[in-house]
Amino acid sequence: MKRILLSAFLGIAIISGLLSCKSGEEKNETAPAESASDKTATGPVEGDWLIYHLSAEPATLNPITATDAYEGIITGGNVYETLVKRDNATLELKPLLAESWTISDDKLTYTFKIREGIKWQDGVPFTADDIVYSYKTIMDPKVDAPQLRSYYQEIKDVEAIDEHTVKFTYARPYFLALEFCGGIPIVPRHIFEKGDFNTNPAGRAPVGTGPFRFVKWTTGREIVLEKNPDYWGEKPHINKIVFRIITDPSVALQVLKREELDVASLTPIQWEMQTGSPDFEKNFDKFSYYTPNYSYIGWNSARPFFSDKRVRRAMTHLVNRELILNKIMFDLGAVVTNPFYINSPEYDKDIKPIPYDPARAKSLLEEAGWTDHDGDGIRDKDGVKFAFEFLIPGGSETGEKIATILKEELDKMGIKMDIRKTEWAVFTTRLNERKFDAVTLAWSMGVESDPYQIWSSTQAESGSNFVGFKNAEADRLIEQARQEFDRQKRIELYRKFSEIVNDQQPYTFLFCRKATVAVAKRFENVTVYPLGVDPIEWYVPQELHRYAE
């Protein structure tokens, strides 16, 4: 639910956000909302349950080995907590399990002071040892956590100074270090050190320090949490959260309409066409908000036609983004121009989207030497035909529609494009091996993200920079920003970087997609935050209670 840190942790993980309607793939499911009715003067009421839709079952509820978004939705901030978290409203990092922290002048050591009196949900005190243990576990090659290990490579050492003080030492200064070490998943040592970590039963029955504790997990059906009466912080008002697994989005909407779900993500078409009835509006509020993500078309610069920035720019001129946004996504999103979170100051709003303009595209192609020399209706240059394959992951309806629209545009332009759809496993393999011409995909990132992973030339051979973007100036700006702790200065560096990316067009940036969600009207105190809603604050007026033991 509160996936605020975790999405930073996942760093940049591919999501099929643009590409499918799977609600669970969203990194953050809940939505900011104005309280539907006036706040009652009596204050929050205790009781009732929240029934939350999950579109698939998590593999595990072990925060260290989990790779899907569902684990974070269920346990993140509810069962398991971290040293620091992002504030719902300001998105600034603020204390959680840690009451304070100090950063050394050389920006290499981070010392966290842990709150006194915090206990694991089984009554055992929470100490700095648990944090050291969690770090060592993540770095252990026998533990199935390769996706996390890469984030902590730069840590030289983690030590418990005393029961309530822990010190992280970095090899190099890094501006995201606080978020990374302050957001490290922490598990109870006394439970997990027994036996093999990967197979520990606590992976299916988590014990954390958070406001909710685990009750049960019925395979394929539901996962239930209940209020933790001994919680150290401000206790939630809702007695239980039930995560109900419904694998088909249309069925989920039907169940929502039957009022057997309280919170569910909506697909764009459901948002637009299927949730407008007076009945629905009587029972539910609909919310939409921007999570940190963007979709794009990536042009493989190793291909003769895409090695020329004029051609890449021409391609962008041929993608009618406004039309796609309006017709396919029902305006649930915004066209973006650079790789930062649209609601963060790093995002450069001064860069205007390159307009849809086939005439301009045509002259750019001519200028770059791609004309039809042999009169077969397909442009060519130096004996190479402008014919390529557009790779989309299976199950990606939006990707498919975009590809079809683009294909039609390119046909008129004398460029041959074939659409190739492959299942996800094959898709990622082809990206890793650079066996593609053009691809459409979406990235989701943290509130503050580091372009290094995708744009540094060091990542062009086998990292996430699979379009092969190499630019010395961009590399310099990225490196400089990584060690710049003054956010304002970092923003300036990133603006310059964004201009380079806009000029080079290694990607045709598409959209930042809005997450969409419906919330039952009986909940009060539902507040809008940039990244979603926080059910911990919600309550239900006594007369509207629906569930009890």
Add this chain to the structure above:
Amino acid sequence: MRDYIIKRLVLLIPTLLGITIITFFIIQLAPGNPVERKLQLEEGIKSEAITKEIVEETKRLYGLDKPIYVRYWIWLKQIATLDFGRSYKDHRPVIDKIAERLPITITLNFISIVLIYLTAIPIGVYAAVRHGTAGERASTFLLFILYSIPSFWMAMILIFFLGGGEYWNVFPVYGILSPGAENYPFPEKAVNFLWHIVLPVFCLTYGSLAYLSRFQKGSLLEVLREDYVRTASAKGLPRHKVILKHALRNALIPIITILAGILPAMIGGSVIIETIFSIPGIGQLGFESVLARDYPMIMAIATISAFLTLIGILISDLVYVLVDPRISFGGRR
């Protein structure tokens, strides 16, 4: 008879071995691998060298660092002790994961198969006997339409109109029990369960029902044209006796052939129906395992299915002998 069964059972072993070798190699040589899936192209603060290192470590963890024939040998040795290994996805024993989903899949399929046979055979007989009448034409036409409707579409229509929300609220539309029904007393729990599976069972049944009854009609019509049937009628036997006693017995033979495929189908599950109705069965599990390249899981399901198919073929061969005096064990190689 006994010798024949023993011989066939001994032959099972090399056949099964062959099937597992082919499956193992095809799956592991297919593009995509579980390590890349796990890493999902993620990068942290790290160099290329570290990326490679992490990939190698993970391959070692999953035992994928050894050559493929060694991996197969290891897998085979495990299987010999009925150990199917652990799933890459959550490190739980594969057999546990199958066991927790098997009962629901078997129940659904068993009910569906029984229904198919109980209805398809009478309908087929009726259509053969009344061949050419208006009633037969109408039923054939209806079955033909049913056969043409894809099950996912049917499922969505049923859910939409009978699943509450906007129209009639007759049936539950997801899962196998209402929330909280685990604690009901047994009879209520059973009713609740049956109520939940009406729609999925219907969707699993109608297509095969149409197919099988057409099949039954065809084979019975063929038998009715045989000389011995004419002889029986000429001797003055009542028509229903001729059909049910003499003709039907022979007309059932093709139907028995189809039975061979039923055992594996019992545990196969239907990905589409299970996904639409959120039923945690084997179909879903198998499909997800293939997408995630969860090799131990895929191999376990494939091996169990192969084994059941072979047993199914054996059983149908035995049943042939029981119903058809022209076939005997001695005469078959």
